[in-house]
Amino acid sequence: MLLDKIITLALAAVFLIALSCEGPSANETATESIPQKRTLLHEPAFWDYAASSNMLQVEVARVAAATSSTERIRSIAAEAMEFHTQALEELKALAQQHENIPLPDSLGAADTGLVLEFKLLEGEELDTxxxxxxxxxxxxxxxxxxxxxxxxxxxxxxxxxxxxxAHLRQEIHLLAEADSTETAGE
Structure with a gap:
C-alpha cells in the first residue's frame, strides 16, 4: 500500500513537470496577446483589387466612350477612363516604393469577359x-x-x-444625375 502511494506520487510529480516544460512561458503568453499592427503592406489582396478594379474601369469606360448613344455618357466615360488610367499609374508608383507588392499586368479572365460583354451592347442598353x-x-x-x-x-x-x-463619389453622383435627367426628359 505504501508502494502504491509512492508510485502515484512519483507519477503525479512527473506529470506536473511535463506540463510545466511543455506549456508556454509567461513571456511567450504576454507576447502572443499583443495584437500585431495590420497594415496594407501585408495585404496583397488589397493591392491586387485596387489595380484590377482600376484596369477594369478603364476598359469598360473605353467601350462606353467609343460607343455610347449619348454625349453625356461618352463624356463621363472619357473622364473616367482618364482618371482611372492616372490612378493606376499612381498605384504602381506607390507599390514600387514598397517591397513585395506585385500588381497584375492585365485583366483576369472574368474581367476580360465582362469587357467583351460590354462590347456586344449597343445604344440605350449599353448606357444602362x-x-x-x-x-x-x-x-x-x-x-x-x-x-x-x-x-x-x-x-x-x-x-x-x-x-x-472623392472621385468614386463624384462619378456615382454624375451618373445618378445623368440617369435622372434622362428619365425626366422621357
Missing part, C-alpha cells in the same frame, strides 16, 4: 449597363477603400485612397 456597372462597382470600391484607409501605412497611400474615394 454602363451606369449600373459604375454605380455598383464604385460602391464596392468605396467600401474597400474605407477599410484600407484605416490600415494605410503612409501619407501617400492615404492621399491616394482619399482621392479615389
Amino acid at each position: 449597363h454602363f451606369r449600373e456597372f459604375v454605380i455598383s462597382t464604385h460602391h464596392a470600391q468605396l467600401d474597400r477603400y474605407e477599410e484600407a484607409l484605416l490600415k494605410a501605412d503612409d501619407a501617400k497611400t492615404r492621399d491616394w485612397l482619399m482621392d479615389m474615394r
Whole structure:
C-alpha cells in the first residue's frame, strides 16, 4: 500500500513537470496577446483589387466612350477612363516604393469577359449597363477603400485612397444625375 502511494506520487510529480516544460512561458503568453499592427503592406489582396478594379474601369469606360448613344455618357466615360488610367499609374508608383507588392499586368479572365460583354451592347442598353456597372462597382470600391484607409501605412497611400474615394463619389453622383435627367426628359 505504501508502494502504491509512492508510485502515484512519483507519477503525479512527473506529470506536473511535463506540463510545466511543455506549456508556454509567461513571456511567450504576454507576447502572443499583443495584437500585431495590420497594415496594407501585408495585404496583397488589397493591392491586387485596387489595380484590377482600376484596369477594369478603364476598359469598360473605353467601350462606353467609343460607343455610347449619348454625349453625356461618352463624356463621363472619357473622364473616367482618364482618371482611372492616372490612378493606376499612381498605384504602381506607390507599390514600387514598397517591397513585395506585385500588381497584375492585365485583366483576369472574368474581367476580360465582362469587357467583351460590354462590347456586344449597343445604344440605350449599353448606357444602362454602363451606369449600373459604375454605380455598383464604385460602391464596392468605396467600401474597400474605407477599410484600407484605416490600415494605410503612409501619407501617400492615404492621399491616394482619399482621392479615389472623392472621385468614386463624384462619378456615382454624375451618373445618378445623368440617369435622372434622362428619365425626366422621357
